[in-house]
Amino acid sequence: MSTAASLRPRYESGVGVLDKASLLLGVLEDGPASSARIVAASGLSRPTVYRLAMALERLRLVTRDSRGRYMLGPRLGEMAVEVRGDRMVESAGPVLSALRDRTRADARLHRRRGDLQVCVATAEKPAGPGERVPVGAAFPMTSGAVAQVLLAWEEPDRLYEGLRRARFTADTLSAVRRRGWAQSVGERDSGIATVTAPVRGRDGRVVAALSVSGPVIRLGRQPGQAYAHPVIEAALRLGDLSGC
Template structure:
């Protein structure tokens, strides 16, 4: 079978992989209906539908609000793995600089299976530390909100169904570009978090600044929002390099 609509090579020697590669290539140009996938790829409609559903179960494909198929979050996550070493290599100096500038602990979190994982940190001496490798749920807090706010709708709403915040709160996070929380882990500790964006603009991590209210105030974004966002941008540039 020939596929005149696609010039990219799709010959792995394994038929089903060739067909999956064709389908993904169609979606590289943006969301597509099943009919468009069939026309562009040359796949039969039953084959295209079966492959699309299988790839959706693997999170390699997802759907937009109109039900069209599009590239899924797992592809971005795999790209992050490739580029993540550069981000983590820079994280130590970026987090330490943010800590020294603000007098509060700076940390970097990534999504893990069903939760959030601390992957780097610069702690303020004498305060309770969060060791690298510590995992938390995504039920509450500024970091959880940032890690969920830009997710695909089905992931976002599944997360909200188990969380102490609402979908409306995540809408506000997307609008502002940051989240803050008070008293999640300690009644006197406030946290400000901003997204770190990797390949394709996908949110790949959350950078947080946490400290007691006397240090950061109850509205830390007013004074420290710019510094946190700038640090997150630096880490994002490293992951996209």
């Protein structure tokens, strides 16, 4: 049976351990995965997956989510984050903190880096249930409200290319463009709801996505109804402050 990893172009260096690590990371490009799923999707043996995952975790190239599944680690995102001279990141702290305090939810800023969505700034609640997402954490552009916002206003060729692997549809993105925000419930973590709005530059292009996330039990299964307005306001303020 074909897998997402087997359908993706395979890049080989000729160095066995690097090629095996590349296979493992390739599986995680589609989202968090258990060791059993990595074995099935990559064709690597279970002991090899275990050894590689442990080594990549020590290097922070792989990490684990709240359910113990492997996922792309923060170091990959950190290498893609352009902090120096990034006025939006420099301006994000107060805006995210105010949004966190207003909504009592974790507030984050994301940018797109190729096929990844990367967290570049965050203001999380100090304690309580939720999904910990450090600066530099990278996730595939295949699911969730952040991916929808970062993809919805792309040029047609990039939009349709992104949809080829996405778990949402063109109709989903059309609805996001129409209302100006996206929501997701349990798409990456079964207990987490997220609401996201676009941050636009001076030319009107979407340059980032601002989100709030929290337990579904508190934000609800239709979180956009209660949280879209404050998230949109914060995204507009951040766009004005950063002047990108």
